[in-house]
Amino acid sequence: DSTQLRGKVVVMNFIFTTCTDVCPLFTVNLAELQRKLNARYADELFIISVTTDPEVDSAKHLKGYAKRHRADFKNWAFLTGSEPQLQEVWKGFGVRVIKKGRGLVQHTSLTTVLDRQGIRRMNYLGEKWHVKDLERDLLTLLGKKA
Numbered sequence: 001d002s003t004q005l006r007g008k009v010v011v012m013n014f015i016f017t018t019c020t021d022v023c024p025l026f027t028v029n030l031a032e033l034q035r036k037l038n039a040r041y042a043d044e045l046f047i048i049s050v051t052t053d054p055e056v057d058s059a060k061h062l063k064g065y066a067k068r069h070r071a072d073f074k075n076w077a078f079l080t081g082s083e084p085q086l087q088e089v090w091k092g093f094g095v096r097v098i099k100k101g102r103g104l105v106q107h108t109s110l111t112t113v114l115d116r117q118g119i120r121r122m123n124y125l126g127e128k129w130h131v132k133d134l135e136r137d138l139l140t141l142l143g144k145k146a
Contacts, residue, residue, distance in 0.1 A: 016053035017065040018103035047076040052107040
C-alpha cells in the first residue's frame with residue numbers, strides 16, 4: 001500500500017535469498033543503516049527489498065531471511081508475488097532478471113532511493129557503492145521536510 005509510504009524516504013533494492021554473491025552484502029549494509037538511522041528516523045524511512053526469484057522466495061522464506069539479517073519489520077518490507085506482478089515492478093525500475101535455474105538468478109544490482117514525493121532521486125548500481133554514501137544521501141533527503 002503506497003499510502004503507507006507517502007511522505008517517507010524509501011530505499012528499494014532487488015535481491016533473492018539464495019544469492020551467494022552481492023545480495024547478502026546489500027542486506028547486511030541496509031540492516032546496519034536501518035539500525036543506525038531508526039533511532040531518529042524510523043517513522044520517516046522505509047526500506048523495501050523485492051525478490052527477483054518468486055519461485056523460491058515465498059513470504060515465509062523472505063521472513064526467515066530478513067530475521068537472519070536482523071531486519072526491523074517496522075519499516076522494512078520484503079516483497080514477493082507472482083512472476084507477472086514482479087515483472088511489472090522489475091520493468092518499472094529497469095531491473096533485468098534472467099533465471100538460470102532454481103534458486104539461481106542473474107539480475108541487475110540496483111538500490112534506488114525515492115524522496116518523500118515518491119520521485120527516484122539516486123540509483124546505486126552494482127556493488128561498488130559505499131554505505132556511507134547511501135547514508136549521506138538519505139540524511140540529505142530526510143533532513144528536508146515535505
